[in-house]
Amino acid sequence: MTAVDFLLWVRGPGLTIASIIFVLGMTLKFFEIFMLGRKKNLAELRGSGVKEGFKTIVTRSGHVDTYSTRHTKFTHIAGWVFHIGMFIAIFLLAPHIEIFKTFLGFGWPALPTPIVDLATVISMITLLAILFHRITNPVLKYLSVGQDYVVWALTFLPLLTGYMAYHHLFFRYEWVLGVHILSVCLLLVFFPFTKLTHAFTLFISRWYNGMMAGEKGVQQ
Amino acid sequence: MSEATLERGLKALKEQIDTPIALFFSSCTHCGMCATACLFYTETENPAYTPINKVEPMRRLWEQEYTLIGRIKKAIGMSKPITDEELEEWQEYCYNACSLCGRCTMVCPVGNDITYMIRKMREGMAAAGHAPEGLIGASKRAVKIGSPMGVKLPALQAQARHAEKDLGMEIPFDVEGAEYMMLMSSMEIMNYPEYMEAVAKIFRQAGKTWTISSEAFEATNSGIQIGSSDIARELVSRVVTAAEKLKVKTVISPECGHAYTAIRWEGPNLIGRKFPFHVKHILEVLDEFRAEGLLKTEGFEEARMTFHDPCQLVRRGGVVEQPRNLLNMVSKDFVEMKDHGIMNWCCGAGGGVSANEDAAELKMQAFKRKKSQLDELNVDTLVTACANCRIQIEEGLEENEMDIPVVGLTEMLAEHLVEDNKTEG
Ligand code: SF4
Ligand code: SF4
Numbered sequence: 001m002t003a004v005d006f007l008l009w010v011r012g013p014g015l016t017i018a019s020i021i022f023v024l025g026m027t028l029k030f031f032e033i034f035m036l037g038r039k040k041n042l043a044e045l046r047g048s049g050v051k052e053g054f055k056t057i058v059t060r061s062g063h064v065d066t067y068s069t070r071h072t073k074f075t076h077i078a079g080w081v082f083h084i085g086m087f088i089a090i091f092l093l094a095p096h097i098e099i100f101k102t103f104l105g106f107g108w109p110a111l112p113t114p115i116v117d118l119a120t121v122i123s124m125i126t127l128l129a130i131l132f133h134r135i136t137n138p139v140l141k142y143l144s145v146g147q148d149y150v151v152w153a154l155t156f157l158p159l160l161t162g163y164m165a166y167h168h169l170f171f172r173y174e175w176v177l178g179v180h181i182l183s184v185c186l187l188l189v190f191f192p193f194t195k196l197t198h199a200f201t202l203f204i205s206r207w208y209n210g211m212m213a214g215e216k217g218v219q220q
Numbered sequence: 221m222s223e224a225t226l227e228r229g230l231k232a233l234k235e236q237i238d239t240p241i242a243l244f245f246s247s248c249t250h251c252g253m254c255a256t257a258c259l260f261y262t263e264t265e266n267p268a269y270t271p272i273n274k275v276e277p278m279r280r281l282w283e284q285e286y287t288l289i290g291r292i293k294k295a296i297g298m299s300k301p302i303t304d305e306e307l308e309e310w311q312e313y314c315y316n317a318c319s320l321c322g323r324c325t326m327v328c329p330v331g332n333d334i335t336y337m338i339r340k341m342r343e344g345m346a347a348a349g350h351a352p353e354g355l356i357g358a359s360k361r362a363v364k365i366g367s368p369m370g371v372k373l374p375a376l377q378a379q380a381r382h383a384e385k386d387l388g389m390e391i392p393f394d395v396e397g398a399e400y401m402m403l404m405s406s407m408e409i410m411n412y413p414e415y416m417e418a419v420a421k422i423f424r425q426a427g428k429t430w431t432i433s434s435e436a437f438e439a440t441n442s443g444i445q446i447g448s449s450d451i452a453r454e455l456v457s458r459v460v461t462a463a464e465k466l467k468v469k470t471v472i473s474p475e476c477g478h479a480y481t482a483i484r485w486e487g488p489n490l491i492g493r494k495f496p497f498h499v500k501h502i503l504e505v506l507d508e509f510r511a512e513g514l515l516k517t518e519g520f521e522e523a524r525m526t527f528h529d530p531c532q533l534v535r536r537g538g539v540v541e542q543p544r545n546l547l548n549m550v551s552k553d554f555v556e557m558k559d560h561g562i563m564n565w566c567c568g569a570g571g572g573v574s575a576n577e578d579a580a581e582l583k584m585q586a587f588k589r590k591k592s593q594l595d596e597l598n599v600d601t602l603v604t605a606c607a608n609c610r611i612q613i614e615e616g617l618e619e620n621e622m623d624i625p626v627v628g629l630t631e632m633l634a635e636h637l638v639e640d641n642k643t644e645g
């Protein structure tokens with residue numbers, strides 16, 4: 001297989017298969033979650049909680065607890081920085097938008113490439129710091145399981161290979177670009193079956209959290 | 221609590237898993253932030269006390285039973301089954317080191333209600349026979365005698381007679397058609413007899429009818445703490461039956477945090493139907509009296525004071541403003557702790573911790589958080605509204621050689637009542 005063959009395959013059938021697995025997997029995931037159901041709350045409620053649920057989706061991006069704020073500064077800031085950087089890298093790079101356009105039928109304005117490049121670098125550095133934190137902090141070290149590291153790698157690889165492809169580093173461009181797309185395929189395939197699902201479920205979790213508190217009249 | 225086995229435990233735990241639980245497990249990124257919200261972690265720095273870790277066996281059960289990948293892994297023998305040894309280890313984490321205080325729930329960035337998860341985890345633990353001895357004993361006494369501390373009706377009646385002599389009024393028992401039915405907690409009956417007198421005085425002034433049921437006066441619910449819905453349901457049913465028999469409009473939960481959660485929020489869900497009466501915490505009732513102008517006080521406390529919010533009242537109960545309104549009636553020098561209201565730190569003994577001898581040392585360690593909060597303030601008096609918090613705080617203060625009297629809010633208010641009308645008895 002030549003570099004060009006490889007690129008054509010991952011870009012065509014490879015990406016399509018991965019996308020299908022992603023969509024079917026996420027559908028299954030939501031089915032698994034919602035088929036469990038939840039008992040109706042029979043207590044005399046102070047409110048429906050619906051509003052507090054939506055409010056919590058937003059407010060939970062910050063902290064209400066002064067102690068935790070002081071003691072989790074790194075996790076908090078690093079979390080924000082790498083998520084924003086990654087968002088920029090995925091959704092605001094011109095060639096990526098082209099791909100979304102072929103799938104979705106519409107596009108949106110891109111950011112200048114040097115800015116996306118900078119965001120990618122910042123994201124990668126932050127992710128490395130996050131990994132270092134995970135293996136050195138006693139709580140994180142205790143909590144972490146294999147999957148946490150797999151998920152870290154699945155997130156890091158597309159950034160790294162994307163950066164290499166853009167700067168034409170080390171290997172032949174077609175190979176690197178092919179590997180970049182392959183790493184995205186892997187991310188898509190593993191996504192529904194790992195804690196990467198948090199990217200979707202966290203909003204619903206926050207909603208339930210706020211809703212259940214709101215039913216009792218607790219404002220967050 | 222008969223024939224508790226691992227099999228029963230896993231079955232009970234499986235039944236607890238619902239949509240929010242699946243969402244929470246799907247959302248957790250192991251970021252570790254919940255650790256710093258939990259006083260059992262902050263005061264011990266034991267990573268095993270990280271809130272989400274307290275439900276780890278439940279996470280595996282969820283994965284193995286309710287996800288495709290988990291089932292495949294289980295089928296090909298790639299998943300680790302949950303064992304008795306493991307649950308035994310987790311007993312320490314999810315009972316001794318958790319007061320169900322709810323702080324972790326407020327901090328988790330992905331929005332996991334970890335307290336809700338731990339409450340459910342305990343259902344499996346209790347059914348598997350891995351609940352602490354102290355809680356098993358309390359639950360047995362609650363079911364058999366009617367009180368987790370073994371307090372019987374004659375003890376309450378003796379206290380009532382005492383109050384009657386002091387106040388020159390009758391303590392109403394089993395009065396049909398009274399507006400309010402008063403519940404008590406064993407801790408109050410045993411340790412704080414002033415509470416009953418205070419309530420009687422306040423209701424006399426407000427001119428409201430109230431009663432105590434001789435069949436169901438105990439408000440505490442060990443079933444909730446140990447995590448046995450069957451026991452909790454039985455205890456709640458007794459209160460419901462008594463309240464329906466006496467046709468009261470409102471049942472009053474006493475100055476006890478988890479009793480409020482048990483009857484107010486879990487109660488109707490346990491018995492599977494809505495209550496035909498309201499349930500209010502005593503502070504809610506008193507604040508209503510205040511708003512209606514029925515609570516007349518005179519004079520102010522000299523001491524500089526602060527208020528300890530019982531977790532089940534604020535974070536898990538939504539009663540936040542009421543104690544402040546009431547305190548301001550009788551105090552001019554009231555200061556707030558740094559993380560007050562919905563983010564207040566737990567006293568360290570809620571959620572069954574106080575009834576669990578295995579946690580005796582740990583709960584004093586956890587108290588250090590409250591100590592730090594108090595050290596920053598320099599107050600003369602601490603006011604609270606939960607007999608359980610009160611005992612823990614008194615013990616903690618004594619152990620740390622801090623000379624701060626702890627008072628119940630209801631009693632403090634009663635001391636400032638304007639004694640004018642003596643209409644009700
Ligand atoms: S704070 Fe939430 S997401 Fe982070 S480890 Fe705890 S439960 Fe998981
Ligand atoms: S409910 Fe409170 S005590 Fe229990 S794990 Fe959460 S923060 Fe810790």
